[in-house]
Amino acid sequence: MTTNGLLLSDNAEHYYNAGIRRINISLDTLDSHKYKEISRRDVFDKVISGITEALKYPFDEIKINAVALRGFNMDELEEFIDFSDRTGIEVRFIEFMPFNGNKWELSNYISKKEMLEIISKNHTFELVENKDSARTSTTYNIIGTDAKIGFIASVSESFCKHCNRLRITSIGNVRTCLHSPHEIKLHELIRSGTSESLLKQKIQEGVLEKWEGHPEFRVEKYQPPVNDKSMILIGG
Numbered sequence: 216m217t218t219n220g221l222l223l224s225d226n227a228e229h230y231y232n233a234g235i236r237r238i239n240i241s242l243d244t245l246d247s248h249k250y251k252e253i254s255r256r257d258v259f260d261k262v263i264s265g266i267t268e269a270l271k272y273p274f275d276e277i278k279i280n281a282v283a284l285r286g287f288n289m290d291e292l293e294e295f296i297d298f299s300d301r302t303g304i305e306v307r308f309i310e311f312m313p314f315n316g317n318k319w320e321l322s323n324y325i326s327k328k329e330m331l332e333i334i335s336k337n338h339t340f341e342l343v344e345n346k347d348s349a350r351t352s353t354t355y356n357i358i359g360t361d362a363k364i365g366f367i368a369s370v371s372e373s374f375c376k377h378c379n380r381l382r383i384t385s386i387g388n389v390r391t392c393l394h395s396p397h398e399i400k401l402h403e404l405i406r407s408g409t410s411e412s413l414l415k416q417k418i419q420e421g422v423l424e425k426w427e428g429h430p431e432f433r434v435e436k437y438q439p440p441v442n443d444k445s446m447i448l449i450g451g
Contacts, residue, residue: 223265307365
């Protein structure tokens, strides 16, 4: 489950009892003032309380996802490392990706490589072995601490070739890639009485059309396709 963490303090136990075992919490900053600025709500303390509450239950995995933005949260790398060390929660930084509606600017983008260079000024780290070839993130142990810092380098290190992610949108379309406008209109096929075998065939055809690599986003004034959706309409 992916969540902003706002309801975790009241519902962590219910989620666990319902069978949820993995939680991704979107939290782009550990500064309450910045949090209020981007969320327009003064609920930072409630989110932190929710994370604390979730740690009381034996979830298989709790992770923090933070979109890395130059000039916004990169001065908090040490705070995020300390947070991971104290809680045992892996913090994953997601490279800023271009979507319609998110005011993409190359000047706000910072790569995994540069973040590691910043971290290396105060820490040594080691790469955690990846046993899942389709995994989209890389994780590092910070030596001498219990901190784990991960990166989803979807801009600088295209992993399309190995990505096995599929998403079903709120209107029932299968989306095979966040950055490709192509969608399989699953809801229309189902409502028209399409057989199960043909549904499988259509999904397989869509999967086979997945890119081997995305376009180069790191160019001045890159713009997503005008007919594409914003991230909030696609889903995480």
